[in-house]
Amino acid sequence: MSAGRRTAPPEKALTRQAEDYLKCIYEIEQGGAPAATTDIAEQLGIAAASVSGMLQRLARLGLVSVERYRGARLTAPGRAVALQLLRRHRIIESFLVTKLGYGWDDVHEEAERLEHAASAELIDRMAEALGNPTTDPHGAPIPTAAGRVDERRLASIADLPIGARARVVRMSDRDPEFLRYLAKRGIVPGATVRVAAREPFDGPITLTVGRAKQAVGAAAAAAVYVDGAAREPRTGKV
Amino acid sequence: MSAGRRTAPPEKALTRQAEDYLKCIYEIEQGGAPAATTDIAEQLGIAAASVSGMLQRLARLGLVSVERYRGARLTAPGRAVALQLLRRHRIIESFLVTKLGYGWDDVHEEAERLEHAASAELIDRMAEALGNPTTDPHGAPIPTAAGRVDERRLASIADLPIGARARVVRMSDRDPEFLRYLAKRGIVPGATVRVAAREPFDGPITLTVGRAKQAVGAAAAAAVYVDGAAREPRTGKV
DNA sequence: GAAATAAGTTAGTACGTACTAACTTATGGT
DNA sequence: ACCATAAGTTAGTACGTACTAACTTATTTC
Numbered sequence: 125m126s127a128g129r130r131t132a133p134p135e136k137a138l139t140r141q142a143e144d145y146l147k148c149i150y151e152i153e154q155g156g157a158p159a160a161t162t163d164i165a166e167q168l169g170i171a172a173a174s175v176s177g178m179l180q181r182l183a184r185l186g187l188v189s190v191e192r193y194r195g196a197r198l199t200a201p202g203r204a205v206a207l208q209l210l211r212r213h214r215i216i217e218s219f220l221v222t223k224l225g226y227g228w229d230d231v232h233e234e235a236e237r238l239e240h241a242a243s244a245e246l247i248d249r250m251a252e253a254l255g256n257p258t259t260d261p262h263g264a265p266i267p268t269a270a271g272r273v274d275e276r277r278l279a280s281i282a283d284l285p286i287g288a289r290a291r292v293v294r295m296s297d298r299d300p301e302f303l304r305y306l307a308k309r310g311i312v313p314g315a316t317v318r319v320a321a322r323e324p325f326d327g328p329i330t331l332t333v334g335r336a337k338q339a340v341g342a343a344a345a346a347a348v349y350v351d352g353a354a355r356e357p358r359t360g361k362v
Numbered sequence: 363m364s365a366g367r368r369t370a371p372p373e374k375a376l377t378r379q380a381e382d383y384l385k386c387i388y389e390i391e392q393g394g395a396p397a398a399t400t401d402i403a404e405q406l407g408i409a410a411a412s413v414s415g416m417l418q419r420l421a422r423l424g425l426v427s428v429e430r431y432r433g434a435r436l437t438a439p440g441r442a443v444a445l446q447l448l449r450r451h452r453i454i455e456s457f458l459v460t461k462l463g464y465g466w467d468d469v470h471e472e473a474e475r476l477e478h479a480a481s482a483e484l485i486d487r488m489a490e491a492l493g494n495p496t497t498d499p500h501g502a503p504i505p506t507a508a509g510r511v512d513e514r515r516l517a518s519i520a521d522l523p524i525g526a527r528a529r530v531v532r533m534s535d536r537d538p539e540f541l542r543y544l545a546k547r548g549i550v551p552g553a554t555v556r557v558a559a560r561e562p563f564d565g566p567i568t569l570t571v572g573r574a575k576q577a578v579g580a581a582a583a584a585a586v587y588v589d590g591a592a593r594e595p596r597t598g599k600v
Numbered sequence: 601g602a603a604a605t606a607a608g609t610t611a612g613t614a615c616g617t618a619c620t621a622a623c624t625t626a627t628g629g630t
Numbered sequence: 631a632c633c634a635t636a637a638g639t640t641a642g643t644a645c646g647t648a649c650t651a652a653c654t655t656a657t658t659t660c
Contacts, residue, residue, distance in 0.1 A: 241479040
């Protein structure tokens with residue numbers, strides 16, 4: 125982990141697994157803190173011990189910096205890899221939905237595999253065929269080929285006060301069931317929702333979507349992001 | 363969704379490498395004889411010793427039958443895997459050329475990676491978007507989803523007698539340079555060529571393509587296949 | 601602040617996939 | 631038939647990536 129040594133920038137073909145770790149760490153780090161071993165392990169569905177080992181390897185490759193017993197952060201090269209993967213993932217999802225008739229609830233897994241096999245050229249061609257979109261079907265921003273991306277943290281429905289009206293811009297793409305649940309209730313990117321009521325103690329939130337009223341759980345509400353105020357008072361760092 | 367079991371039941375997710383071996387063995391076997399260790403090694407660019415080891419593993423999985431010191435043949439399940447890969451490869455190549463503007467000389471490598479990551483559903487959707495083509499951009503027949511394919515052996519230009527006229531139907535897709543060379547001379551699937559002259563001892567063959575005359579080497583001529591008589595008198599097995 | 605608990609690490613193991621070196625078997629020339 | 635060479639195999643090694651078990655460090659709770 126000590127700096128020094130050259131660490132070769134030339135990107136010598138990472139394994140699928142290494143790439144998955146980097147993407148996972150990136151996503152966890154978006155929460156603000158370094159990625160904890162346990163969180164990575166849970167996210168990837170592997171044992172914590174395996175994560176410890178892999179983090180050392182990634183550190184040896186100069187892709188993460190690890191503070192023992194504290195967690196891992198991406199280095200600049202590691203971050204670049206993660207952003208490329210994110211770009212690939214989101215363009216592939218967009219392409220599958222727009223050009224091949226996939227449902228938005230059904231593309232995550234396919235993209236998860238393809239993102240490791242697609243060349244930069246393929247991704248760029250797909251992006252061009254789509255008109256270089258800036259968000260994927262779930263509203264997630266697509267990093268540019270150069271690795272720039274809007275990382276502002278969005279408020280979720282769970283953060284909205286009663287009476288607030290907001291435009292849905294994004295939701296988690298992990299769970300097809302969840303996405304179908306949302307779609308069936310009209311909760312899709314672009315829709316407008318109003319908070320009609322909310323129960324205390326993380327109770328259900330009642331939304332007005334179109335002219336229908338929906339009660340959704342707090343966990344679901346926290347996974348749907350809306351336009352407007354950032355979730356935390358810290359200034360959004362782009 | 364898709365109905366009943368046809369071949370081996372479980373299909374427990376082969377590695378990329380195992381899949382590559384199977385495809386490679388299939389291709390070598392098309393020559394008629396079992397796939398020799400050395401041939402596989404050369405084709406895949408690995409050491410012969412590594413092939414010996416892998417063949418034992420594939421045999422243990424019931425995908426190939428190996429006769430010691432003699433070579434390997436695919437079993438029915440192994441053949442099914444290979445044909446699926448071939449289908450994937452060729453549909454992906456077709457899709458890249460037709461829908462994403464790739465050159466026909468430039469798709470092999472990309473397909474080589476994607477074929478291991480694409481789901482059956484993706485392949486079927488791509489095939490449908492293309493109108494379920496029966497051959498890829500290099501004229502290679504595309505196996506059906508059920509694993510049927512035309513395996514007739516074609517005559518190559520090298521097999522044609524002087525004066526013969528034939529329609530080009532297929533060529534090897536391995537080498538982009540080679541494909542560009544052929545295209546530049548009008549030798550593409552569908553073109554008609556006539557053998558104007560041929561030198562003995564595997565010397566160059568002079569072809570008439572359109573109104574131009576071209577002299578091509580024997581090796582190149584042997585990698586371009588034409589309609590008509592099978593290369594060998596054995597009955598074509600489909 | 602010490603014990604209980606959670607989080608993280610190391611050690612040892614296993615498997616896939618590659619390698620080289622050394623040995624064995626098959627083949628072809630005389 | 632015999633030997634030289636080619637082809638193939640085994641043995642031993644290495645690395646990536648996972649695992650469990652046992653240990654260490656950090657955090658929480660009284």
